[in-house]
Amino acid sequence: MEFLRNTWYCAGWGADLGQDDLIDRTILKESVLLYRKQNGLAVAIGNRCPHRFAPLSSGCKKGDNVACPYHGLTFGPSGECVLNPHGDGTTPKAARVTRYPLVERYDALWIWMGDPELADADEIPDFSESSLREGWGHIRGHLEVPVHYELLTDNLLDLSHVPYLHPFLSAQGPQPDGFREERELKQDGNTVWSMHRNLNTVTTPLFRLLWEDAPEVIEGYFDMRWTAPSNLLLRAGISAMDGRREDGARIPMAHLLTPATETHTHYFWCQARNRKGADRAIDQELKAGIDHVFRDEDEAMLIKCQALMGTTDLMSLRPVLLHGDAPAMRARRILAAQIDAEAKLGT
Amino acid sequence: MEFLRNTWYCAGWGADLGQDDLIDRTILKESVLLYRKQNGLAVAIGNRCPHRFAPLSSGCKKGDNVACPYHGLTFGPSGECVLNPHGDGTTPKAARVTRYPLVERYDALWIWMGDPELADADEIPDFSESSLREGWGHIRGHLEVPVHYELLTDNLLDLSHVPYLHPFLSAQGPQPDGFREERELKQDGNTVWSMHRNLNTVTTPLFRLLWEDAPEVIEGYFDMRWTAPSNLLLRAGISAMDGRREDGARIPMAHLLTPATETHTHYFWCQARNRKGADRAIDQELKAGIDHVFRDEDEAMLIKCQALMGTTDLMSLRPVLLHGDAPAMRARRILAAQIDAEAKLGT
């Protein structure tokens, strides 16, 4: 199973890459070095020295360049060797590492693992909704999950698992009269929306925390947007049944999934909120809650599923399809077609 | 190397499966769920939900059925999906898991991993000798051993290793005049007996514990019965040279070996005894002794052998054959022929 290469993946949160850091991150099975130039601009180059394959991330920053820890070959942000301290100092032609286009946007570092000529920053999906903004709260995290990334996509696009796997995220007690669920699958080009709306439902403890005087009976919405290969935006919130969303409580989230390998995935998430943005105690509480739900419930379950699957290729097992699978199947088909098209392009 | 499928394996001790338990056990590389119906009857079905492959063992018992922990599909003792909580609630045809015939007998749960049509409980080998009975003592255990199951069969059918590997199980000091060993290999259909008799030998400390006033000079017998695929009964005890076995000390044992995978084996054992049956301190002492002998001596040695073999297929290494190997070789040949016959039946 190949990965889509001519696309943007999240390589990390910008705030996690300090001015003096050399961070190595495995993306699509390649070891990538992330660092910042002296002017603060983040760059990404191959982490594997072409001489004896030492990791540049264990070396030293020298201005805008990085010196290999083993014999000191020094590479610049373009991936070219800029210094050979040995012999007559000429740099062998082959002494270069890959340069990966990198763009910092919506708090994240977006990396392009394919042909650099094709990299177009305008194709980075819009995550302005979930990014840092004046007056809103914001928390974020990074997990390494030992499962195939599409199992995480499936999980996020089919929220029908919430009542089973996440009891505390669900409404406690019976639903009021007039309660109604609406589910909708929308496709807009290659963007898939998995929309969930609960009408005349009760406020859950999570939202009560943010909006203490929320009405008893409200509308809840959880609209998940998928774009290839595996970047998801969750538009989530509650509002008064006859109210506007912007007057309610809103917690837009980004779920950015980046394959490290076929069996390991970087999971970068962030969550903004329009209420109690300055409350650090709520930051803590929400972050602890999200870590619990991801780590102890979703990840724990997906690890078990992956183990029982015994393969990373879900479709080869001919899974039974349920009603809630439609959005994830749509996303899988779009991605498979794109990977297929890319493979043909390559030949 | 294939496993024999149309046969009975021990899936566990009945007493270890409580009324509220959901136990998953890997047998012949399949993940099996064991539980009891409301009427107490033990059943076995596939543990892997056909939707997204979550383990039903992490789910919830609902009466006679089990609900999947991930999205709530619910399966009955026949393996069929009895509830789909999503969409219009129809259950997809393919939504079923395997049903495995299961019979509780001789304290054990016997599972049939092959064609259910062929399952015949009369073929379960007779372990009444080693099972719980009025007035006798009884202890039992369950080990997971990281070696191929036939290495364990070999070990049990060739007790010539006892003086080398288990010094404390052997006679201490010199044998009395008239000491004589008798070894016999018997085959009765597909049943193999490996008989060991020591005549005019001394009572070992183990038997002295059970029979304090045993005569100094006795007959010891260790008759191991093998039936395919890997269920063994050890008829062991001592008696006065001119006495009857039922007047001596008897410790019949079952050794039930069930392959989890090619490299891991469930080892279920139990031991009855006709003397001091109500003595709980002796229960403890015997159990500790058996654990020591299995874990620290047999298992430790077999793990080293398996590592040096570098394969799970002993015969491909063309082992040197010694006198004591005859029963194990007989058993290996019978089992290989049965596996072979089954493979032909399948094609």
Added chain:
Amino acid sequence: MEFLRNTWYCAGWGADLGQDDLIDRTILKESVLLYRKQNGLAVAIGNRCPHRFAPLSSGCKKGDNVACPYHGLTFGPSGECVLNPHGDGTTPKAARVTRYPLVERYDALWIWMGDPELADADEIPDFSESSLREGWGHIRGHLEVPVHYELLTDNLLDLSHVPYLHPFLSAQGPQPDGFREERELKQDGNTVWSMHRNLNTVTTPLFRLLWEDAPEVIEGYFDMRWTAPSNLLLRAGISAMDGRREDGARIPMAHLLTPATETHTHYFWCQARNRKGADRAIDQELKAGIDHVFRDEDEAMLIKCQALMGTTDLMSLRPVLLHGDAPAMRARRILAAQIDAEAKLGT
């Protein structure tokens, strides 16, 4: 990738094999048993019993022989079975283990993994310089390094890595006027010399320890000799610029690399010294220093390189070649040709 077999490898230091020891050591993926006969002569035979593949190293020495721990087959120094305690006691023809020619010389046990007929002790390379001698100090050690052995050869033959990886082994502060480096590659038959000389350089702290009143400005030399497959002698020391080497400080070292598997290497090292030979505190200090440099700097780096290589075959990755690589490339070519010639011989 095959190993060279008709050659001498170091199996261990003689002093580490006591009179009562049974040591198992994996060499070229074979499990070898090392022990001493009653007359003290060290021998090597296959460690894997041909009956059920138990490790003889877990058995018992019986005079010049070794009894298997599982069923007691007993093997002599020639590898032949000398005792079968079972049945009528005849020893099956196939009951033998490999005999490996073994010679104890230069404090080391040299083993021949190929055709015993071809073993010629005169081909053991001369390590008298680095071995125990009257009036000199001597320390030695044994590391197990989880990388392919040729990565260690490369490391030792290209000392240009020292200033980058081993800052404390390098000159502190600026070099004096007249400082000059000389590098030379010499090949003498199948022996490769990688010579490093630093003229008009300063005494490093390491040598100051041995030679307190060394001149400020000295000549340092580090001449590494390689012989196939991977046994290296380092002639290292400092002397006055106009002085004789024997009047300076000398620390000849042996680096004997023996492949355990493709991914694991035994690294046997020893270091002699002509000054302060009786000083046990200096023994400790030097040994701690060497352990630190090997473990925390060389090994740590090579493990990272091996992981990033994702293969044990360096050349298949087409590494960039730098000036300092010439000796290691020469050695790799000689070894590859010898392995190739041996393969042809075998067919």
